[in-house]
Amino acid sequence: MKKRMGLIGARGYVGGELMRLLGAHSGLEPAVVSSRQLVGQKISEHFEYPSDTLIRDLGFEDVAELELDAWVLALPNGLAPAWVEAIRQHDKDAVILDLGADYRFDSTWTYGFTERFRDQISKAKLISNPGCYATAMQVAIWPILEFLDGPAHAFGVSGYSGAGTTPSDKNNPERLRDNLIPYALTGHIHEREVSTQMGHSVRFMPHVAEFFRGINITLSAPLKDGVEAADIWAAYERVWGAEPLIQVEKDRMPEVAQVAGAHHVGVGGVSVKDGHLVVVSVIDNLLKGAATQAMQNLNLALGFDEFNSVKL
Ligand SMILES: NC(=O)C1=CN([C@@H]2O[C@H](COP(=O)(O)OP(=O)(O)OC[C@H]3O[C@@H](n4cnc5c(N)ncnc54)[C@H](OP(=O)(O)O)[C@@H]3O)[C@@H](O)[C@H]2O)C=CC1
């Protein structure tokens, strides 16, 4: 029998990607799918998932009648805690994975950067999925921390799906046409997330562009005396060389179009001059930046193969 999960916030871009992944999963099914706007429609009418079950508009009071192995929250930031409280009151055994930022600084939750915290995630009940930009930055920084001699500065450009489905300037096609919009140039939450996780100061300058999906991070940082490009490449190969979802790109510059629709992060474009490093990291914000990493983490926490449903 398959394990059963609930998805709250299914209508969003990330919810849609997660449903598509679940369609290819051998042991986990979305038993309860919730969206206020899609309530009453068949799951198969809206998602790439074959099921006649109706989409619900779940309330906190409905949680008590449901026995599920896992809950996934794909909601705007700030909305997860009320759901977590309702679920935990009724069932402390279910795995809860939050895709938003509400628990990324809470030490009672396990931070879901899969490639770094596999052991902890496989024992966890409460998992906070990393931010999209934050995942791309950490892939570039984590292996080379020992070489850095001061704050890293990350220039980020995201496709507009990163801004979710709620209309705003950041996903308004008129505003974005032939344009690049800088925003949150100091104090973006992913700046704090990466600085906290890496134990190293990171300055992050996000921008949003006209393309739909994908993120480019161009990271620049001072290096300790004597560090050369070969040291950086060797560290990436050592830490990420065996990772199916992280590709060290030695022969080409990583570009957004190479990862749009793909599960992996690409890191490369290493350039070192006068004690200064520049490196590029690209990710599909909706996949390894959200749904794919959530699937890896759920698989580990529920005892499945980490890559079940993630076609490599
Ligand atoms: N987009 C991205 O690239 C990434 C997103 N994330 C995170 O994943 C989560 C989902 O993101 P995304 O799919 O882009 O978001 P969307 O804005 O596209 O979707 C949000 C979902 O939440 C539901 N929702 C909105 N308001 C409420 C409410 N008051 N009560 C209940 N449900 C509500 C909406 O459905 P309905 O209105 O039908 O109920 C919708 O399904 C967010 O936490 C986001 O920060 C993480 C990494 C990357």
Ligand SMILES: CC(=O)N[C@@H](CCC(=O)OP(=O)(O)O)C(=O)O
């Ligand atoms: C273009 C755009 O707006 N991107 C979003 C990406 C953040 C995100 O979705 O992640 P969390 O909210 O889960 O941290 C932003 O900068 O807020």
